[in-house]
Amino acid sequence: MTLDSMPGSSGYLDLHPERKMFYFKNPYILRLTVVAGIGGLLFGYDTGVISGALLYIKDDFEAVKDSSFLQETIVSMAIVGAIIGAAAGGWINDAYGRKKATLLADIIFTLGAIVMAAAPDPYVLILGRLLVGLGVGVASVTAPVYIAEASPSEIRGGLVSTNVLMITGGQFLSYLVNLGFTEVPGTWRWMLGVSGVPAVIQFSLMLCLPESPRWLFMKDDKETAIAVMSKIYNLSRLEDEIDYLASQAEEEHHKKKDVSYWNVFKVKEIRLAFLAGAGLQAFQQFTGINTVMYYSPTIVQMAGFQSNQLALLLSLIVAAMNAAGTVLGIYLIDHFGRRKLALSSLSGVIVSLLILSAAFFVQSSGSTSVFYGWLAVIGLALYIGFFAPGMGPVPWTVNSEIYPEAYRGICGGMSATVNWISNLIVAQTFLSVAESIGTGATFLIIAVVAVIAFVFVILFLPETKGLTFEEVERIWKERAWGSSGSNTQSLLEQGDES
Numbered sequence: 001m002t003l004d005s006m007p008g009s010s011g012y013l014d015l016h017p018e019r020k021m022f023y024f025k026n027p028y029i030l031r032l033t034v035v036a037g038i039g040g041l042l043f044g045y046d047t048g049v050i051s052g053a054l055l056y057i058k059d060d061f062e063a064v065k066d067s068s069f070l071q072e073t074i075v076s077m078a079i080v081g082a083i084i085g086a087a088a089g090g091w092i093n094d095a096y097g098r099k100k101a102t103l104l105a106d107i108i109f110t111l112g113a114i115v116m117a118a119a120p121d122p123y124v125l126i127l128g129r130l131l132v133g134l135g136v137g138v139a140s141v142t143a144p145v146y147i148a149e150a151s152p153s154e155i156r157g158g159l160v161s162t163n164v165l166m167i168t169g170g171q172f173l174s175y176l177v178n179l180g181f182t183e184v185p186g187t188w189r190w191m192l193g194v195s196g197v198p199a200v201i202q203f204s205l206m207l208c209l210p211e212s213p214r215w216l217f218m219k220d221d222k223e224t225a226i227a228v229m230s231k232i233y234n235l236s237r238l239e240d241e242i243d244y245l246a247s248q249a250e251e252e253h254h255k256k257k258d259v260s261y262w263n264v265f266k267v268k269e270i271r272l273a274f275l276a277g278a279g280l281q282a283f284q285q286f287t288g289i290n291t292v293m294y295y296s297p298t299i300v301q302m303a304g305f306q307s308n309q310l311a312l313l314l315s316l317i318v319a320a321m322n323a324a325g326t327v328l329g330i331y332l333i334d335h336f337g338r339r340k341l342a343l344s345s346l347s348g349v350i351v352s353l354l355i356l357s358a359a360f361f362v363q364s365s366g367s368t369s370v371f372y373g374w375l376a377v378i379g380l381a382l383y384i385g386f387f388a389p390g391m392g393p394v395p396w397t398v399n400s401e402i403y404p405e406a407y408r409g410i411c412g413g414m415s416a417t418v419n420w421i422s423n424l425i426v427a428q429t430f431l432s433v434a435e436s437i438g439t440g441a442t443f444l445i446i447a448v449v450a451v452i453a454f455v456f457v458i459l460f461l462p463e464t465k466g467l468t469f470e471e472v473e474r475i476w477k478e479r480a481w482g483s484s485g486s487n488t489q490s491l492l493e494q495g496d497e498s
Contacts, residue, residue: 026232028231028232029150029151029152029159029232031209032146032147032150032209033147033150033151033159033162033163034162034166035202035205035206035209036098036102036142036143036146036147036150036163036206036209037143037147037162037163037165037166038166038198038199038201038202038205039102039105039139039140039142039143039163039166039202040139040140040143040163040164040165040166040167040170041166041167041169041170041173041198042105042109042135042136042139042170042195042198042199042202043136043139043140043166043167043170044166044167044168044169044170044171044172044173044174045170045171045173045174045177045195045198046078046132046133046136046170046174046195047167047170047171047174047290048170048171048172048173048174048175048178048319049174049177049178049191049192049195050074050075050078050129050192051174051178051315052174052175052178052179052191052315053178053187053188053191053192054071054074054075054188056182056187056188056191057074057122057125057188058071060188061121061122063122064122068431068432068435069432070122071431072427072428072429072430072431072432073126073428074122074125074126074129075129075427075428076424076427076428077126077129077130077133078129078130078132078133078136079133079420079423079424079427079428080130080133080424081112081129081130081131081132081133081134081135081136081137082133082134082136082137082140082420082423083133083137083417083420083421083424084133084134084137085105085108085133085134085135085136085137085138085139085140085141086137086138086140086141086413086416086417086419086420087137087413087414087417088137088138088413089101089105089137089138089139089140089141089142089413089416090141090409090410090411090412090413090414090416091409091410091413092104092138093141093142093145093215093409093412093413094408094409094410097211097212097215097219098142098145098146098149098211098212098215099146099206099209099210099211099212101138101141101142102138102139102142102143102146102202102206103203103206103207104138105134105135105136105138105139105142105199106135106139106199106200106202106203106206107135107199107203108131108132108134108135108138109131109132109134109135109136109139109195109196109199110135110196110199110200110203111131112128112129112130112131112132112133112134112135112196113128113132113192113193113194113195113196113199114128114193114196115127115128115131116128116129116132116189116192116193116195117189117190117192117193117196118189119189128192132195135199137416137417137420140416140419140420141409141412141413141416143163144160144163144396144397144399144400144412145212145400145408145409145412146212147159147160147162147163147400148160148397148400148401149212149213149214149215149408150212150213150228150232152232152233152237153466153467153468153469154334154466155334156334156397156400156401157333157334157338157393157397157401157465158330158331158333158334160393160396160397160400160401161326161329161330161333161393161396161397162330163396164326164329164392164393164396164397165323165326165327165329165330165393167326167392168319168322168323168325168326168388168392169323169326170198171319171322171323172316172319172320172322172323174191174195174319175315175316175319176316177190177191177194178191179309179313179316182309210224210227210228211224211228213225213226213228213229213232213245214245214405216228217245217246217248218405222246225245226238226242229241229242229245248405248469248470261410261414263407264407264410264411264414268480268481269473269476269477269479269480269481270403270404270407270411270476272460272476272479272480273402273403273411273476274403274411274414274415275460276398276402276460276461276462277395277398277399277402277403277411277415278414278415278418279456279460280342280394280395280398280399280415280456280457280461281395281399281415281416281418281419281422282418282419282422283391283395283449283450283452283453283456284391284392284395284419284422285419285422285423285425285426286422286425286426286446286449286453287346287349287353287387287391287446287449287450287453288349288353288383288426288443288446288449288450289387289391289392290423290426290427291426291427291430291446292318292380292383292384300314300315300376300377300380314377317381318380318381318384321381321384321385321388322384322387322388322392323388324388325384325385325386325387325388325389325392326388326389326392326393328388328389329341329388329389329390329392329393329394330393332389332390333393333394333397333465334465334466337463337465338394338397338398338461338463338464338465339457339461339462339463340463341389341390341394342390342391342394342457342461343390343454343457343458344390345386345387345389345390345391345392345394346390346391346450346453346454346457347386347454348382348385348386348387349383349386349387349391349450350447350450350451350454351382351386352379352380352382352383352385352386352387353379353383353443353444353446353447353450354444354447355375355378355379355382356376356379356380356383356440356443357440357441357443357444357447358375358440359372359373359375359376359379359440360372360376360438360439360440360443361438361440361441362440363376363440364438364439364440391453395419398461398464399411399412399415399416400412401464401467401469401472402464402472402476404469404473405469430442433445462475462479
């Protein structure tokens with residue numbers, strides 16, 4: 001089979017552009033994507049709901065109201081759980097499959113939601129946040145990989161980005177729920193407890209869905225894998241996909257014998273791929289996105305809008321822009337490309353952060369003009385408008401496709417762990433840093449980080465739009481060893497040389 005005729009290769013794509021629309025209309029593919037994407041909804045809901053709930057938790061618990069550290073801990077304990085969940089999630093995915101990993105995440109998340117809703121004090125609430133984080137961490141690794149492995153390469157970027165749409169949709173839903181429960185007794189308990197409902201729904205639906213066909217091939221369950229693929233591909237494409245996947249599975253079996261966490265750093269091409277993937281995940285957080293999503297109501301209040309309800313309403317608009325921007329990203333990521341989209345996104349993010357910084361600097365100088373409060377809100381909205389289509393979906397899409405099959409679970413888990421550790425650092429320090437040096441200076445620092453991220457993308461991220469997993473692997477071999485080396489040396493044969 002030549003490269004041009006390889007399923008999902010760039011040549012194949014150019015010859016058959018109409019296939020994209022065919023696969024997007026396949027109800028089986030859409031069902032797999034949407035159900036797996038509920039994991040993203042859980043991720044997004046938890047990210048957004050705590051920002052509103054925190055306003056009312058402070059009213060119920062005096063200790064929380066008096067301590068920025070305790071507020072940051074309530075927010076960030078879910079991230080601590082997510083770090084552990086993501087680190088373990090890669091191994092769980094490889095050992096037990098994407099489906100069982102999803103079911104486990106749903107059980108843990110539901111348990112955490114119940115504990116949070118019933119919490120008698122801030123410390124039990126923190127325990128519930130830890131459990132919810134464990135579930136979110138496992139889901140954050142599993143959902144993108146499951147969707148990517150069940151997707152034709154022509155539309156893989158768009159479908160994996162659908163998971164990011166579910167994340168932003170979950171954030172938007174959380175603000176709606178927050179707004180809906182503002183006048184209900186037990187306000188924050190309802191806000192946090194309702195989060196268990198999507199987990200129960202996903203658990204029920206996931207029982208009826210299959211395992212990833214690529215994982216099934218790796219486990220020698222070819223009959224089941226073919227049955228799944230027959231519902232994804234038309235007959236003319238199915239035979240090529242089966243032959244190609246079977247040959248790749250055999251090759252991966254040989255590699256799997258030598259798979260270890262150490263090889264991620266020892267083998268040069270995997271190290272380069274992990275650097276790009278983990279770097280993107282780190283910069284996604286250090287450029288401030290979850291600072292905005294966790295603390296947007298608080299930031300709105302810092303801008304001079306003191307009403308809880310108004311802060312939540314303005315934050316709802318920000319979350320709506322986040323979801324709308326992600327919809328745009330789903331289209332652009334397979335048309336514009338991952339690299340260009342990330343660079344365009346970061347350019348707008350830098351400008352938006354400078355606007356935010358300027359607004360808070362002027363306000364801190366003693367200005368009482370409401371104009372600067374609105375300028376800060378506009379800066380927030382612009383930030384989301386630029387971030388959501390690019391730096392929102394690109395890191396998750398890239399990390400679902402840049403690693404060899406044998407390392408996809410391990411590296412996906414490790415890069416997600418980097419994301420959550422970065423998330424933790426930002427969430428645990430933002431309020432304290434803002435109180436120490438000022439909100440304007442804090443956003444200026446984030447803008448500088450965004451500039452560094454722009455340079456990082458230029459230097460380390462190749463374009464992977466429309467490529468098969470194996471073509472992407474070849475890119476890293478060529479970067480590591482040159483074009484001649486990539487054709488003659490296998491992935492692990494060069495480990496000792498690096």
